[in-house]
Amino acid sequence: MARTAITPTREENYPEWYQQVVKSAEMAEVSPVRGCMIIKPWGYALWEQIQKQLDEKIKDVDHDNIYCPLLIPLSFLEKEAEHVSGFAKECAVVTHSKLVKGDDGKLVPAGPLEEPLVIRPTSEAIIGDAFARWIQSHRDLPLRINQWANIVRWEMRTRMFLRTTEFLWQEGHTAHATADEADEESKRNLQVYVNFVQDHLAMPVIKGEKSPSERFPGATATYCIEAMMQDKKALQAGTSHFLGQSFAKALDIAYSDDQGHRQHVWTTSWGVSTRLIGGIIMVHSDDDGLMLPPRVAPLHVVIMPIIHNEADQANIMAQCESLAQKLREITYHCAPIRVKIDANIEQGGRRAWNWVKKGVPIRVEVGAREAADNSATINLRYTPYKEKRTCSQALLIAEVVETLDNIQHHLFQRALDFQKAHTKIIDSHEDFYAFFADDNKEGHGFALAHWNGDAAIEEKIKQDLKVTIRCIPVFDESAEAGICPFSSEISPQRVIWAKAY
């Protein structure tokens, strides 16, 4: 076996491999605060790219960014009964406003609040309250806002990026005059996620609607995108909710229609979070560590001068500087190519492996041999570590955009092939249970099976196999009715079943 940078490998222990990829790429670490992580520079730089690029798309669909308070009065959260019961078990509650010295000299909470404040687990309640003030007339509709914020949900079992007590996200909120318009809006915004996640993160997704049991608390419909990780489990990568009038009625968000009658609005909300980073890691990385899609990579190219003789140093460094400069002048998807020169030659072999583990798409070496004829030795991260080719610096520069686009496309196609290879149409109860049996190494993945819509069947399968309906692919126009293998009843269409994060 070839040496791999990550121990254990995916094959040996996938969950532990994931933690080691995060660690060796220096993306994040567990913090001493229960269930929270510290996002380190490499992880945060990736989040900045995601944030910047998705923010542009959100603005393109007419959302204005705002910022609402972190703290939500308990009475606000309580207004929508289903909503609050969905989050009550995981709320961080602020009860005091200062600290004073107790009898033993230790600080204790003091200044008890009249009303407890909840750290936002999501912002429908507080933003809905603002909407109720901002919306008076039909001329105020539609209203579309977005917020980049931190969220706290007191999770029992946490895993870096995938499920943490505090996480960063974006939440869009809209209000509309009609149900149809609001439902269309939530579908349009789902499509923003499909495009972003597929085109920028190179993660193929299946879009659909959640079954009623998996809906967001308070929603009429929850639409979602689901991606397949390399362990064949699903990751819910984004959701878009048609909230009906539940929040509008609970928070009295209403407008005067053109006849002057007061009507409640119809609202939506939609969000993605730092969880996307977990998805990028699990879809693309290998046993040598992180592998980043070029569109969102904090660096596209790392240039490493290889200096064996001091006499060569000046010339090699000058060529590296010139190459970096020329690459930075090139535009890749509306921004300059991101290039770094890593001249830490004293690190020896660790220098290259560091960038392999961090997943930089293109690694370039310039040593005495390359400097002599203005060439460069190149490794692409998705090919084996030792697979290198030497070409002229001019050619590298001329082809760098095409190379990055090819890598992006390759990563997407590879993930799509994997997803397709592990998606199976299943028509019998027996085959379904066999597919998800613990000892079936060939099995797992996405099962496309009919379902009659009965929540009891869903619950039993969840108990038996830890398998859930990831989504009902309601946007798939080729979907056909059939027979549910669990009830022998009519099923309107196949749904996607999988184990999930």
Next chain:
Amino acid sequence: MARTAITPTREENYPEWYQQVVKSAEMAEVSPVRGCMIIKPWGYALWEQIQKQLDEKIKDVDHDNIYCPLLIPLSFLEKEAEHVSGFAKECAVVTHSKLVKGDDGKLVPAGPLEEPLVIRPTSEAIIGDAFARWIQSHRDLPLRINQWANIVRWEMRTRMFLRTTEFLWQEGHTAHATADEADEESKRNLQVYVNFVQDHLAMPVIKGEKSPSERFPGATATYCIEAMMQDKKALQAGTSHFLGQSFAKALDIAYSDDQGHRQHVWTTSWGVSTRLIGGIIMVHSDDDGLMLPPRVAPLHVVIMPIIHNEADQANIMAQCESLAQKLREITYHCAPIRVKIDANIEQGGRRAWNWVKKGVPIRVEVGAREAADNSATINLRYTPYKEKRTCSQALLIAEVVETLDNIQHHLFQRALDFQKAHTKIIDSHEDFYAFFADDNKEGHGFALAHWNGDAAIEEKIKQDLKVTIRCIPVFDESAEAGICPFSSEISPQRVIWAKAY
């Protein structure tokens, strides 16, 4: 008197004028959460410009962005005694992790935490804990990180942007091997603020050091920038702290020096917040509302088609679109000119006033007359509302960058002239008290007076006049020693006294 858009005027009631500028520009509103505000689209778009432009400067001085937890265990905060006592009176404390139904059916906090968590009032304690893990060897130094985050301090008296319970900020944190290097770092980062606030926000500032009584809790030295508002009060616009070894020792942040001996590091921190928006408002705006410095304005140019006859509409709109497109192709300080066409002609006169109140630097009208000869009628926000000139669209395009730069320069110079006109050298106790007397309309502003360094004098003046030492201009090389008028003792240099926000 000419009509003004804002009631009351600055002259009539400055604090209320401020609130009305915020309101009429739709920048923010008071939220139902005590002491917190909702930052609305126009205010948030301004913050996005500030954040983006300052972030570039922070990266230029080698800070990497990270994200640390919102919640700090009480035991962490307690480690540095001076630090915690400085913040204990204004801490939001999380004591419970869920909500359950009480006997009356109402939700009550449950799941009490073993250790209370404090919502970060600043992050030295939690980032210092990370530094203690990340720093092992002298090769790990210097370490420079930055974080964009929300902060909660339970303030008793709040005012939008200037002092709110929750606010947004940036906090840089660094660690160094020597005291000199750390002190130099904190001075260098102060200079980043001087350049940013003066060049981008057009706010002239005076830089200096805080007196010991005004230092950040736990700091050895606090450097700051102070700006003069139009009511002649000072606003502390940014601070940079040399923290000595107080946090390094409290949190055991240490490295092995090149002899292998364990040494505590020297740390610094530096921050600016959404308070800067309050500064922009109070320095530049007038009785017609907000006035934005072009560098950070969310929009540079608003184009308003003026349509009286439907027959003209197509031609006028086409010219507006073409003009907007050509302007957007122009680069102003490394980004495209930000242009909007406002075609809401049914709003009548309110349409133009809306943009006046929002402070957009350049307002352009294109009506039938202008469309006939490809001209445009222009008003610059800093000139009177009715002061318009008509020029060719070609000239507007050719000169737009110069025009924006001129406006930027004009705003800065006007504010600097105001600051200088209201800064007075004072040498006697009597003159000092007269300068700050409530009924002295010509007085107030910045008083440059000697001070012997006695905190008791500082405290008495604060009690008598609500005047504090804003800073000791330690970077002013022309400073000379003299006699303190309050003690008749030797004073090393004049200090700046003022009332402050």
